[in-house]
Amino acid sequence: MDVDSFAALPDIVDAYCSLGRWKRPVAADFYGHDTTSLIDEMDQKGIAQAIVHHSLSRLSHPIDGNEQAMKGIEGEPRLHACWSILSKASREYPVFEEYIEDAFQRGVRCFAVFPRFGAYPSGHDTSVREFVRAGTFVVFEERRFPVFIDFGGDPTGGTDDTDWEALRYLLEAHPDLPVILCEHRLRGGSRLLPGVMDDHPNLHIETSGLWNYMALEQIAWQWGADRLIFGTRSPWRSVGLALGMVTMACLSPEERGLILAGNIRRLMEAVQ
Amino acid sequence: MTPLHKQCLLGERLSGELLLDCHAHIGRHADYIIPRNQPEELAEEMRRLNVRGAFVFQFTGVQTGEVAYGNDVIADSCCRVPRRFMGLTMVNPCFECDVMPELERCRGLGFAGVKLITSYQGYPDDGPLFEAICGFAHEHHTPILNHWWGSKLEEWLQRFPQAQFITGHWDPGRAELVRRYDNLWVCTCLPIAHESFEIGMRDLRPDRVMWGSDMSDLQFGVGLGPILLARVDEEVKRRVIGLNMLELLETCGIPAPDAWDP
Numbered sequence: 001m002d003v004d005s006f007a008a009l010p011d012i013v014d015a016y017c018s019l020g021r022w023k024r025p026v027a028a029d030f031y032g033h034d035t036t037s038l039i040d041e042m043d044q045k046g047i048a049q050a051i052v053h054h055s056l057s058r059l060s061h062p063i064d065g066n067e068q069a070m071k072g073i074e075g076e077p078r079l080h081a082c083w084s085i086l087s088k089a090s091r092e093y094p095v096f097e098e099y100i101e102d103a104f105q106r107g108v109r110c111f112a113v114f115p116r117f118g119a120y121p122s123g124h125d126t127s128v129r130e131f132v133r134a135g136t137f138v139v140f141e142e143r144r145f146p147v148f149i150d151f152g153g154d155p156t157g158g159t160d161d162t163d164w165e166a167l168r169y170l171l172e173a174h175p176d177l178p179v180i181l182c183e184h185r186l187r188g189g190s191r192l193l194p195g196v197m198d199d200h201p202n203l204h205i206e207t208s209g210l211w212n213y214m215a216l217e218q219i220a221w222q223w224g225a226d227r228l229i230f231g232t233r234s235p236w237r238s239v240g241l242a243l244g245m246v247t248m249a250c251l252s253p254e255e256r257g258l259i260l261a262g263n264i265r266r267l268m269e270a271v272q
Numbered sequence: 273m274t275p276l277h278k279q280c281l282l283g284e285r286l287s288g289e290l291l292l293d294c295h296a297h298i299g300r301h302a303d304y305i306i307p308r309n310q311p312e313e314l315a316e317e318m319r320r321l322n323v324r325g326a327f328v329f330q331f332t333g334v335q336t337g338e339v340a341y342g343n344d345v346i347a348d349s350c351c352r353v354p355r356r357f358m359g360l361t362m363v364n365p366c367f368e369c370d371v372m373p374e375l376e377r378c379r380g381l382g383f384a385g386v387k388l389i390t391s392y393q394g395y396p397d398d399g400p401l402f403e404a405i406c407g408f409a410h411e412h413h414t415p416i417l418n419h420w421w422g423s424k425l426e427e428w429l430q431r432f433p434q435a436q437f438i439t440g441h442w443d444p445g446r447a448e449l450v451r452r453y454d455n456l457w458v459c460t461c462l463p464i465a466h467e468s469f470e471i472g473m474r475d476l477r478p479d480r481v482m483w484g485s486d487m488s489d490l491q492f493g494v495g496l497g498p499i500l501l502a503r504v505d506e507e508v509k510r511r512v513i514g515l516n517m518l519e520l521l522e523t524c525g526i527p528a529p530d531a532w533d534p
Contacts, residue, residue, distance in 0.1 A: 001316065001320065002320060003283070003320070005282045005283045005284040005285070006281075006282045006283055008282075009278070009281055009282065010281065010282075026465070026466050027465070027466065027467070027471065030466065030467075044501075044503065045501055046273070046281050186304075187303050187304045188303050188304060190304040190305045191304065191305060210491075211462075211490050211491065211494045212304055212305075212306070212489065212490060212491065213306050213307070213308075213309075213487055213488040213489060213490055213491050214306070214307040214308055214488075214491060215305075215307075215491065216491065217307070217491075218305070218307045234466065235466045236465070236466065237464065237465070237466070238463055238464060238465060238466060238467065238468055238469070238497070238498045239466075239501070240463075240469070240497040240498035240499070240500070240501035240502060241462070241463065241464060241494055241495075241497050241498050242497070243280075243281070243497050243501060244280055244493035244494060244495075244496050244497015244498065244500065244501060245491055245493040245494045245497060246493070247280055247281050247282070247283045247493065247497070248280065248283055248321065248492060248493030248496060248497065249283070249491070249493060250317060250320065253283070256283060
């Protein structure tokens with residue numbers, strides 16, 4: 001199948017990358033992204049904008065991490081913060097909806113949850129079923145905030161971490177919530193994903209874990225390119241790997257353009 | 273922005289470049305779906321990106337002793353798509369008596385070399401059958417690729433200088449050995465981590481690194497992106513994506529696949 005190339009360099013938004021030091025250094029001479037190193041990497045790779053969460057929001061406490069993310073993007077219009085949340089019922093938010101409104105007023109247009117029960121010591125322990133039971137996602141569904149969900153116990157590695165039954169529970173409870181599933185690497189999950197994609201049009205897939213042959217293309221062919229969101233997982237993943245996977249994919253320029261930037265922009269612009 | 277970098281971002285066919293792939297699979301996989309996995313479909317994707325040819329081997333023998341079945345899948349693929357796929361014979365040394373006859377049988381079928389994945393098969397990486405298998409590659413001047421070479425690699429590099437040893441996966445830790453032995457080649461599959469390719473190339477001989485896609489396990493762009501978009505000289509990238517493997521083919525007397533028709 002022949003496909004056309006882009007007529008000009010494409011608009012690219014990295015929807016899934018992070019600032020801050022994690023549990024260990026990324027490399028001996030690179031401890032993790034600060035704003036400068038992230039912008040440098042974006043410049044070199046041709047990435048226009050990025051949506052960032054902070055390592056603290058996943059490995060320590062979301063409230064602390066979200067503030068660190070805001071400091072990281074300060075004065076840098078190419079970066080946008082993604083806030084992480086805990087269950088509404090955890091009693092850690094005086095008024096949960098006010099916390100979300102504050103985020104909105106400060107420019108936040110997407111959120112992330114890391115619901116990995118048993119993650120300790122790699123992260124905080126939570127349960128997506130408890131999030132749902134507590135009504136955590138009601139405000140996100142009403143206001144159409146995109147929510148990234150990453151079940152990975154080790155945020156720097158892993159394979160097939162997704163709890164598909166818990167994901168179904170969330171999607172069934174909130175059919176209008178734009179959910180973006182993140183996987184470090186999808187392998188066996190490729191046989192579970194089709195049924196969930198069939199049943200839940202509000203499910204999107206972040207692309208950095210779709211290494212397998214034609215896995216990215218298969219999703220676009222079967223369910224539409226609008227279900228895919230480009231992310232790099234930088235600094236833990238080669239940006240070249242994540243980017244080459246999409247730019248060289250066997251898809252039309254229009255489809256690749258949606259994946260690289262169009263879809264996440266559309267979702268963020270729809271937030272009320 | 274350099275030309276190869278720009279071509280990758282634009283999603284352009286790499287016309288005018290020589291791409292040869294040292295690590296690819298054909299067949300079905302136990303663990304996941306492989307869309308468009310037929311040899312003709314895989315070759316069509318190679319043509320789209322201008323990948324001239326690839327060393328190919330099976331999946332079946334990774335998890336079973338039925339290597340002959342998988343080798344027949346490869347032989348059939350090479351017949352169905354002539355002069356694109358260069359088969360490597362997989363053997364499973366846990367089934368000791370099958371090994372040498374299968375190597376001979378597949379050589380008769382036109383296979384170009386040997387593929388090992390003993391670490392998955394449960395055979396020790398210093399097991400005694402390596403002597404015979406590496407000796408076979410030495411005798412026939414063929415490439416021999418192992419998913420992961422063990423601690424005796426240097427001994428075998430010395431004893432079997434006519435065998436061309438290929439690391440199945442990205443292994444910059446072999447840089448010192450590569451400097452000392454011309455018959456050791458490092459496959460790029462897969463620079464997963466941040467700037468892993470750039471960091472590895474600081475130490476590795478640029479004339480002994482070969483791009484391996486891991487198709488049809490992995491998508492082509494996954495392996496090409498980290499090379500084409502790397503902060504590395506363009507001429508080094510060109511060596512890695514094809515020129516080095518062309519040298520390997522010439523060393524082994526394996527006919528290089530032709531360029532695709534424009």
